[in-house]
Amino acid sequence: MERVIGIDLGTTNSCVAIVEGGVPLVLPGPSGQRAFPSVLAIDEQGQRLLGQTARRQAVLNAEHTATALKRLLGLRFGHPQVRQLSEMVAYRIVTGPSDELRIVLRNEQFSVTELVSALLLDLKKAAEAYLGQPVTRTVLTAPLAFSDAQRIALRDAARMAGLDVMRIIADPIAAALAHGIGTSEHRAQRVAVYDLGGGTFDFALLEMSSGVHEIRASTCDAFLGGQDFDRRLLDYLVFGFAKDHKIDLRQDRTALQRLRDAVEKAKCDLSVDEEVTIEVPFIISTGTSEPLHLHRVINRAKFEELTEDLVERTIQLCRGALSEAGVEPHSVDAVIVVGGMARVPRVQKALTELFGRTPIGGVVPEEALAVGAALQGAALSQTPSASTTFELSPHHLGLLVGGGKVFRLVSAGTQLPYEAAHVFTTARDHQTALRLVILEGDSELASECKILGEFVFSGFLAAARENTEVEVRFSAAQNGDLTVTATDLREQRREQHTFRLTASLLSSETDGSKSPLGSYELETQRTDELSRNQSRAEQLISDILGMLPKAEQAVAGSELGLDAMRRARSAIERARIAIIRGESVAIVDARHVLERTAAMLRGVTASLR
């Protein structure tokens, strides 16, 4: 029986696991290490370097070393995260056809998907070397905040690496599965998943019982992770060295690379030892005198002092998400930690304080996601039909409306089975037929989506425009069948057709070359409702941001007040995520929360006057 590999493509490190004799096993790379740095470089000789080797030369060959690729996957040029990342990395990110990203390494342009695919291929090869047989099937994990476009890009990259993706599961769910939660017939359990990696922080609150996983709350900071902790230590050393020798070590690339390595190692050692000695001999030569060495002893207390606010920020984010969901931290049944940084004792301590219980052990934090994916893969391969059923709706679904736009009825990631309906009106007076074009894909433009199917619903009385109301209902079953029912509300006449949801869209399926769309039109009273809600939410965010400083001043010191401010920030965060993901229902929810938050802040600031 062919094995399914579980893959966690990380921002900093990736990991691959299998299940052998019912037991998950994390697979080693060629040099025995179990973490595969998600780094790809091209050296001066034009040779491709991957993983550890690429990472080791990263600072020295910064312009030609691609790091943090996961953050670019599935995004287009102009996305705020692309802009933010391009300020942090030394390699060049340029724009390719239709705003796609291109990465320039040694004058050659690569797509992000292509580079990520090289990383995935490396993991696939490691698994094949270990098993001594080819591997083609995989289960991947992805952050909750990943959009449909990001998931599609991940799937494309895996396919390019010769992998057939059975399923993409959400990170926190993978983490829970790795700890055996949600698999047996236990009562529903509330699980908090805290994931602090090299550059990102994610938190989710799940409610899990057998087969049903509900995400109650989530939050993230795409730019908070181990690197920030390293940076604090590095600055501390650089500053100390400058005081003693009047030399800024960051100006020398070789010195900086060695210092970075030393600092990260020291940080990891401090997770076990109370005190470490950082030693970088011959760190720099001044030309005139003897070469200088760096030597410094650092204890855990100093490290904690330097990074206290970073840990605190993650805890604040957790608190915000919990209170937004109306969940008391102490009512959580289990706390799971994920990511290498979760090994830091201060992090564990802060979590224990917050939840009143220690995080569950047993699974190595940076391996939990790959283990969860491997367990899911093993479960899927035992029930052959399972791979053709869907847990979540794989893509956004909608109908073609005026202007070549998509009216979205269902968002990707919606739990199956589901029903969603919307009432449309005819576009022109005396219109007697409607053509319903069902579209699948992540774009708002019909031309960039796949046509799942279409039919003409006809025979209404030639009534005046907007007088004919047609309800369109999407009902999706677990097996991927989508039934579309159109009902003429006046005459209660209906017509029904069944289509198949597509498990994964090839990019060629979304290029719009399939069918001319221009001639069909369906008008809706509420087409612009999404954009109205969105601009209102954006307005509220900016109002709230304007009021916050004053409000914070007003509540200074009071525990209740501080809690309210935290909730306000978390409301903004959630609204931003909903807007980025274009989820109409979530945007409406977020809008209501923002309205309440704004009203609350107005009250607080008014009482200040």
Ligand code: ADP
């Ligand atoms: P990502 O999810 O970002 O791909 P990981 O989960 O592998 O990455 O986390 C990587 C981060 O964890 C790095 O900043 C690394 O220095 C840190 N890390 C790894 N091991 C330890 C440890 N023992 N103690 C503290 N930090 C660690």
Ligand code: MG
């Ligand atoms: Mg990770």
